[in-house]
Amino acid sequence: MMLTSVVGINWGDEGKGRMVDLLSERYDVVVRYQGGNNAGHTVINERGSFVLNLLPSGILREETVNVLGLGMVIDLEHLKNEVTHLQQKGIKITPDNLKMSHKAIICLPYHAQLDVLEEERLGKSSFGSTRRGIAPVYADKYMKKALRMEDLFLAPHVLEAKLEAIVDWKNLVIEKGYAHAPINAKEMTDWLLKYGAFISAFITDTSLYLEEARTSGKKILFEAQLGALRDIDYGIYPFTSSSSTIAAYGPIGAGVPWMKLDHVMGIMKAYSSCVGAGPFTCEMEGEEAEKLREAGGEYGAATGRPRRVGGFDVVASKYGVKVQGATELTLTKLDILSYMDEIPVCVAYETKNGRTTEFPTGEWLETATPVYEYLPGFKTDISNCRSASDLPQAALDYIKYIENAVGQPIKYVSVGPERDAYFEL
Secondary structure, eight states: OOEEEEEESSSSOSSHHHHHHHHGGGOSEEEEOSBOSSSOEEEEETTEEEEESSSOGGGGSTTOEEEEOTTBEEOHHHHHHHHHHHHHTTOOOOTTTEEEETTOEEOOHHHHHHHHHHHHHHGGGOOOOOSSSHHHHHHHHHTTOOOBGGGGGSOHHHHHHHHHHHHHHHHIIIIIITOOOOOOHHHHHHHHHHHHHHHGGGEEOHHHHHHHHHHTTOOEEEEEEEEGGGOTTTSSTTSSOSSOOSGGGHHHHHTOTTOOOSEEEEEEESSEEEOSSSOOTTBOOHHHHHHHHHHHTOBOTTTOOBOEEESEEHHHHHHHHHHHTOSEEEEEOGGGGGGOSEEEEEEEEEETTEEESSOOOHHHHHTOEEEEEEEEOOOSOOTTOOSGGGSOHHHHHHHHHHHHHHTSOEEEEEOSSBTTOEEEO
16 A cells, blocks of 8 residues: 555544554655644654654654654644654654655744643633643634744744734733733744754655655555544544544645545554543543553553543444544554453443434533443453464454444554554454
8 A cells, every 4th residue: 555544543542653653664654744742652662662742653763754744733842852852762863764844833832821821711611731732823823823844944034023923913812811921022033043943954845755755656654643533623522632633634734635545544442541621421430440541551641641541432433433434443452451351342322312323422422421331351461462363262252343343344453562562363
């Protein structure tokens, strides 16, 4: 397959990073096409454990070219720190293997400041934002009051004048709305010049690069951040991200809208997890939830926040498979369920309109309650299994049940965080 997208089926944190790292061995180019540093992809290999916020998960393979697409919003300071940290750990990162679109949007410090101010204003009604400025910077993009990477090449006085016009407008909100000290345009310009000096070497016309790569027969892997249920249009709005997390947006956010995907790999866990606020129908509470959270190490890679957890959600997953257009699936963290006598599976929702197996929206979703069924547990450590034939029958039955429930084949099963801790069905 020439053009493949790896996407999340649920609320994010499904294990996309480890699968992109694994699959990237077969691809020449890996492209992140949306989002910013508001989520993390954890990759574990022979060199150690790595948490990637902005960099594509192919960055740990020297022969792979990694691209930050125009659909992303990029905090220059965070990116510099992320690149520097990896370089200090021996990871080669140069303009030859990392390329950034000249049309990608810059996430400035005042975007994060606005994020914090709004979350604090909302209090208990907050959206559970990561407070890294993602919603404010995407809002500025569509208000046409954002800076792009290409602006870093402007003369300093021209850049400052452009920024001043934006800051004058932004301070109407900062000062008059939130009664906060105003943004200083000179300080923001200095920040841009400081971190732009490091970042500018990686900026290029990535659309042209990707077109040339495809023409020369190279294989391209598109990497999504978060999952289908966090998509701005198809997710649990308004408790979503501010970008499009679905596979169909991949070529657009990468900067090559004329390209067509050949293949969509959907990633989903053997159970459910969710960071942040919003409806999460299958959620467990109390001791049952704590056991699953601890077994799975369910804490946000970007924020460290404890994730909400629950049994596998057939209703949400079937919907996620559909909107992602997944052609095949990866099931991750099957090994985590080894301690369970019975494995909970949410098979339907009870709503004000009655029981449903279709994913609802709005008030119907927010007030829905889960209908659980329980499958036999396998009560065996499967973390060393490297083929389906190594699994106990109960684990095989569970995989087949999930596969039939969501309506697409499961190709890979992950039984641990290490690069080789998986097998192909």
